Amino acid sequence: MIIKLNEHHSLVINKDEEYNCYDVELIEYHFNRVIRFPMERYSADALEEEYGITM
Numbered sequence: 238m239i240i241k242l243n244e245h246h247s248l249v250i251n252k253d254e255e256y257n258c259y260d261v262e263l264i265e266y267h268f269n270r271v272i273r274f275p276m277e278r279y280s281a282d283a284l285e286e287e288y289g290i291t292m
């Protein structure tokens with residue numbers, strides 16, 4: 238799932254069924270490049286606390 242936070246940032250969220258968590262990657266858009274920040278794992282509660290997203 239891709240969630241657009243604003244015109245310069247998006248989150249790519251994938252559920253990891255084996256570990257019952259979410260793999261989250263932050264993408265930052267610039268005029269001439271895209272930066273992908275390393276993936277982090279979040280529980281559903283941590284994802285809601287960090288980004289305000291309820292899964």
